[in-house]
Amino acid sequence: MSAVEELASQAPAVQAVPKRAMTLSSGTAFVVVLLLLIVPLFAKNFVIFQLTQLLYYGLAVLALNILTGGSGQFSLGQSAFYAIGAYTSAILMEQYDVNYALTLPIAGIICFAAGFLFGQPALRLSGVYLALATFALATAMPQLLKLGFFEKWTGGVQGQVVTKPDAPFGLPMSQDMWLYYFTLAVTIAIYIFSVNLLRSRSGRAFMAIRDNEIAASAMGINVSLYKTLAFGVSAGITGVAGGLGAIAVQFVAPDSFTITLAIQLFLGMVVGGVGWLPGSFIGAAFIIFVPNIAESISKGLSGAVFGVLLFLVIFLVPHGARQVAMVGQQLLERARKR
Amino acid sequence: MELFTNQVLAGIATGAIYACMALAVVMIYQAIDHLNFAQGEMAMFSTFVSWQLLQWGLPYWAAFLLTLAFSFAGGIAIERILFKPLAKAPILTQVAGFIALFSIINSCAGLIWDFTIKQYPTPFGSAPFLGSQLISTHQAGMIGITVLLLIGLYVFFQYTRVGLAMRAAASVPESARLVGINTSWMIALGWGMAAAIGSIAGMLIAPVVFLEPNMMGGVLIYGFAAAVLGGLTSPFGAVVGGFLVGIFENLAGTYIPGVGNELKLPIALALIITVLVVKPAGLFGRHIVKRV
Numbered sequence: 001m002s003a004v005e006e007l008a009s010q011a012p013a014v015q016a017v018p019k020r021a022m023t024l025s026s027g028t029a030f031v032v033v034l035l036l037l038i039v040p041l042f043a044k045n046f047v048i049f050q051l052t053q054l055l056y057y058g059l060a061v062l063a064l065n066i067l068t069g070g071s072g073q074f075s076l077g078q079s080a081f082y083a084i085g086a087y088t089s090a091i092l093m094e095q096y097d098v099n100y101a102l103t104l105p106i107a108g109i110i111c112f113a114a115g116f117l118f119g120q121p122a123l124r125l126s127g128v129y130l131a132l133a134t135f136a137l138a139t140a141m142p143q144l145l146k147l148g149f150f151e152k153w154t155g156g157v158q159g160q161v162v163t164k165p166d167a168p169f170g171l172p173m174s175q176d177m178w179l180y181y182f183t184l185a186v187t188i189a190i191y192i193f194s195v196n197l198l199r200s201r202s203g204r205a206f207m208a209i210r211d212n213e214i215a216a217s218a219m220g221i222n223v224s225l226y227k228t229l230a231f232g233v234s235a236g237i238t239g240v241a242g243g244l245g246a247i248a249v250q251f252v253a254p255d256s257f258t259i260t261l262a263i264q265l266f267l268g269m270v271v272g273g274v275g276w277l278p279g280s281f282i283g284a285a286f287i288i289f290v291p292n293i294a295e296s297i298s299k300g301l302s303g304a305v306f307g308v309l310l311f312l313v314i315f316l317v318p319h320g321a322r323q324v325a326m327v328g329q330q331l332l333e334r335a336r337k338r
Numbered sequence: 339m340e341l342f343t344n345q346v347l348a349g350i351a352t353g354a355i356y357a358c359m360a361l362a363v364v365m366i367y368q369a370i371d372h373l374n375f376a377q378g379e380m381a382m383f384s385t386f387v388s389w390q391l392l393q394w395g396l397p398y399w400a401a402f403l404l405t406l407a408f409s410f411a412g413g414i415a416i417e418r419i420l421f422k423p424l425a426k427a428p429i430l431t432q433v434a435g436f437i438a439l440f441s442i443i444n445s446c447a448g449l450i451w452d453f454t455i456k457q458y459p460t461p462f463g464s465a466p467f468l469g470s471q472l473i474s475t476h477q478a479g480m481i482g483i484t485v486l487l488l489i490g491l492y493v494f495f496q497y498t499r500v501g502l503a504m505r506a507a508a509s510v511p512e513s514a515r516l517v518g519i520n521t522s523w524m525i526a527l528g529w530g531m532a533a534a535i536g537s538i539a540g541m542l543i544a545p546v547v548f549l550e551p552n553m554m555g556g557v558l559i560y561g562f563a564a565a566v567l568g569g570l571t572s573p574f575g576a577v578v579g580g581f582l583v584g585i586f587e588n589l590a591g592t593y594i595p596g597v598g599n600e601l602k603l604p605i606a607l608a609l610i611i612t613v614l615v616v617k618p619a620g621l622f623g624r625h626i627v628k629r630v
Binding site for chain 2: 068121124133135144263266267269270271274300301308311
């Protein structure tokens with residue numbers, strides 16, 4: 001209830017993560033990519049589909065991570081941008097016969113614009129107020145997609161079916177496997193882009209704003225520009241993830257993009273570690289697989305089992321997978337010194 | 339004109355529900371500085387407990403008081419067991435904890451009392467209130483209880499030692515600890531009170547929206563919106579916000595063409611955001627000055 005808040009002595013809402021701690025070292029990254037390339041060759045189609053799912057959900061979590069872990073803004077509205085991306089891809093592919101690969105950059109650009117515009121009014125809000133504003137966007141989106149006015153394009157409540165692309169150049173691959181490699185390529189490209197973005201001038205500006213907005217503006221950083229830019233970039237990547245999701249699931253409908261999706265993406269970010277980009281994919285694995293595990297433990301109580309598992313994770317590692325990785329790294333170094 | 343008055347009255351009636359919930363939201367926000375996403379589920383669970391007590395043949399007010407005590411103790415227990423260990427964790431992790439709690443309570447209530455919709459009795463009757471077709475005696479009673487609760491809270495926070503200590507613990511924890519206030523228990527007390535107020539809201543809402551594990555979903559969203567609109571630092575603002583949101587929602591549904599039941603919520607939220615962009619601390623919230 002105090003009217004004056006000590007800003008300097010207070011812990012910031014989002015922990016400051018130094019930019020070097022945000023990524024993987026090149027050796028680890030090489031191993032991970034190699035694994036991602038080889039594993040599908042020995043897996044069943046359903047597993048490959050799940051891996052694809054992991055990659056595009058991971059991208060969506062990564063996008064939120066750039067926004068929250070990078071610039072310190074919080075969003076519960078990611079599902080809205082995801083929906084815009086998914087619908088853009090679906091409509092372009094099915095109604096305008098655009099090649100699926102070309103729909104992704106278009107989805108990204110449209111979502112970037114949407115996010116940038118949404119970032120403008122959101123500039124005046126922070127913390128819970130921003131959460132509420134983005135939350136409003138997420139609840140409004142399925143209803144907007146159902147509107148009769150857009151039905152010509154969106155297919156209304158029924159949604160729209162998307163055809164799965166075949167492997168090009170007559171490659172001897174199943175559709176699922178091709179889609180996996182395609183998603184992997186897009187994911188790696190966006191991941192490298194994000195890492196470089198956070199290392200660039202803009203990335204440093206994001207982090208300065210995250211750590212102390214007043215100090216950042218005193219150093220000449222255009223706070224409103226970079227805040228909206230962060231929103232735009234995050235929305236753009238989410239849009240690409242949405243497009244990939246639409247192609248992989250082969251179906252878009254308003255009710256797949258409710259607030260539940262936004263909450264899942266948020267949980268993914270927390271479990272993976274806020275501000276640690278590789279953690280996004282670990283978080284994505286959590287939100288894809290743990291509900292299934294919970295379901296298999298107890299059908300009637302799957303929600304409770306999920307909640308308990310989530311509690312276990314945040315009790316054991318409050319900083320998410322990032323904490324595990326850091327402890328592992330320290331142990332390795334100690335072992336090496338001996 | 340008559341349509342307008344009627345819609346405003348109907349809005350006030352639904353607004354009372356939101357006001358109740360918003361009050362609980364603000365209470366816990368005062369105590370712990372976060373919005374508790376599981377608040378609605380806690381209220382739902384308490385309402386189910388009171389329903390069970392009624393089924394066992396207890397009179398309404400006895401069940402009411404027992405439920406209050408149960409919720410108060412339950413709120414404190416949840417804080418002590420689950421959230422005290424997380425006090426030092428990052429804020430976003432705590433929010434994830436709320437979501438986990440939400441999931442656990444919802445699932446357990448579904449298992450214990452299953453997902454069928456249940457009737458819930460009202461102590462006030464459901465005859466038209468003072469001859470008006472739009473406000474029933476139950477809704478009038480609900481508004482009355484909300485106002486009483488608000489006055490009670492005001493007195494508690496302004497004129498009792500514990501209320502003062504809670505305020506101190508919430509606003510400047512370090513200084514509060516220095517003058518000998520047990521801030522950790524103040525937080526637990528805040529959880530307990532919020533849970534108790536939530537259970538009152540739940541028991542008042544249940545006759546209107548019917549009892550089932552998902553009954554609070556929509557109500558909590560409106561409650562949050564109302565609390566934010568009124569200003570998260572002001573219990574009075576929360577109640578006013580609740581009524582305003584109720585009226586907004588009804589008028590938008592009546593006068594803006596093409597707005598069915600489906601679009602009511604997005605429109606209400608959009609209006610609130612417009613208000614927030616103009617007044618970022620809410621209508622009655624105190625603007626926090628930041629010292630670098």
